[in-house]
Ligand SMILES: O=c1ccn([C@@H]2O[C@H](COP(=O)(O)OP(=O)(O)O[C@H]3O[C@H](CO)[C@@H](O)[C@H](O)[C@H]3O)[C@@H](O)[C@H]2O)c(=O)[nH]1
């Protein structure tokens with residue numbers, strides 16, 4: 057590939073964040089605080105009883121001692137976990153690229169790129185949304201004959217196939233339109249969305265003609281989207297279209313998502329000189345794939361789909377670079393491929409780069425980020441921090457890989473990438489023949505007795521197939537790059553209800569804990585292969601789950617103790633009061649400042665704190681329990697898809713920042729119980745403080761009052777949903793009663 061002269065400098069630069077010195081001083085002071093707390097706990101087991109607390113038989117005192125030891129355990133854990141989180145804050149770095157140099161050096165001599173889009177269910181993931189994502193990646197600012205787009209449909213649905221067929225036709229208008237007017241974003245759904253800021257339509261700005269073209273493309277798009285949506289509503293496609301593409305005949309026999317033959321349909325063949333748009337420019341290759349599914353064979357969810365895609369694409373295009381996105385993650389920046397290539401093709405430092413990961417951003421996050429889904433701190437602080445230690449995790453979407461690393465290759469100094477590689481078509485081979493050649497690669501039996509899902513391809517058996525695959529790649533010697541340009545590369549759909557949010561986090565915490573507890577634990581597998589900072593970084597996510605226990609303890613026991621008149625923290629007048637207050641206050645002020653600096657609002661941060669607490673006591677608890685159950689072999693892994701649609705009422709509440717609970721579930725009972733317990737304890741505790749124990753008692757209980765008060769303050773929307781709201785999204789009465797019963801029970805436990 058072209059002249060590899062390095063005369064005009066590197067293709068990307070790396071910058072270190074400023075002000076790290078100050079941060080390190082602050083972190084050291086926190087560490088001192090944490091050590092002092094540990095020291096205090098280790099030396100102060102005895103319980104201070106003030107005022108009317110229980111009469112204090114020997115047995116009771118023993119119980120209180122245990123309450124303190126439990127608190128000590130929780131504080132040990134939090135301190136240890138805090139130390140882990142320092143790895144990603146130590147030295148965050150930022151990357152930027154020089155695309156003009158790339159163009160100068162390589163001109164049109166660029167590698168082929170295969171793009172994989174995965175979808176699984178036409179009802180949770182509307183095909184009109186899926187094809188908008190497909191169109192956005194077809195419209196990359198990149199030579200179309202070098203682009204190959206693959207849609208994997210785990211739903212095996214004719215509705216999705218039909219939508220893709222519609223999209224292939226619409227592409228002939230959409231792609232030239234995007235080029236001509238430099239459209240951004242190139243997902244038609246997003247571009248024409250009334251929700252997004254008004255587009256400076258057709259920035260060409262040449263008046264009437266442009267406006268006409270704009271509205272004619274918009275009409276075409278809307279008609280297409282309506283046809284697709286109504287087919288989905290009806291559950292079947294219009295009869296007449298079946299005549300237009302041979303592929304529809306695959307559904308002549310009824311097919312179920314879990315039981316069907318392999319389907320590979322090349323919708324647009326980029327090698328065909330007649331495959332052009334309406335300005336006679338070539339179109340990218342577009343392929344539909346539904347791998348074979350049989351009830352007898354486990355299909356391994358998204359990882360299985362990705363592996364089938366890797367194989368099928370190897371006979372159709374076999375490009376050296378693979379980009380994969382979730383079906384809702386459209387390209388928001390038409391330059392992303394060129395940006396990514398700046399890393400891979402850099403002559404000096406591109407050699408060992410295995411993958412380039414973009415952040416997960418969403419286009420449906422509200423100002424106040426009610427469910428804390430924006431991942432802002434992860435995107436702006438943690439992933440840049442990991443980049444310093446050798447590279448970010450692979451997070452499943454918005455990631456460019458070298459094909460070779462997905463096929464298990466280890467890094468070696470002598471490895472030379474063949475950037476010109478591509479699939480060779482057999483002489484005179486028709487598209488049908490090629491499809492026949494590809495199908496056996498997408499069968500259930502293909503992988504039997506092979507290393508697929510193990511040494512080759514994405515790894516099977518983990519709920520976060522992406523993270524474990526990335527870890528294995530890094531352990532094979534490859535580095536990764538985190539790239540977060542000002543214009544976001546990809547935008548997706550974040551969950552919009554409490555239940556969906558908690559479900560997603562349950563899967564994430566479960567998968568990451570599963571890795572941590574397996575032989576792939578970053579500290580074991582990574583030892584000697586990746587840097588310690590990176591091992592710690594992986595563990596931050598790996599240990600999300602176990603955070604649930606100390607958190608549950610901390611939100612329940614000190615409050616109950618307040619109600620009972622048992623002091624668990626040092627007195628205000630004691631010197632030990634200082635480290636406790638310092639650590640608690642500084643921790644939260646720091647997290648607020650960090651969030652604000654990343655662009656969150658105060659409200660967003662506050663809501664985020666609530667969600668951290670809620671996720672820890674529900675999703676992470678469930679994730680941890682399920683991980684253990686699975687390790688004992690009592691159940692199998694599942695992958696619950698996050699729904700990308702919600703009903704109209706619910707979306708309205710989402711827009712208005714009203715929390716959506718809606719149906720009764722054990723998780724909801726936990727949330728309500730924690731909220732109710734704390735308000736009961738706060739009211740009861742304050743009552744006794746004011747009436748009975750006198751001024752001296754405040755001295756001993758201040759920390760508990762503040763802790764309990766903060767938990768109550770952060771739970772305000774929960775009380776609202778429990779008692780005041782009347783809409784459908786509130787907490788059902790059955791949950792309220794169950795939680796009240798639990799609270800009474802907890803308050804009555806004689807132990808303390
Ligand atoms: O059997 C399956 C299940 C899922 N998917 C696809 O996988 C993607 C991710 O699923 P989603 O329900 O949106 O999960 P998220 O929690 O949003 O996904 C995040 O977390 C996953 C791991 O838990 C990663 O695979 C994803 O890339 C990452 O975006 C979607 O495109 C699905 O269509 C399949 O193709 N087949």
Ligand SMILES: [Mn+2]
Pocket residue numbers: 382384548549698
């Ligand atoms: Mn998703």
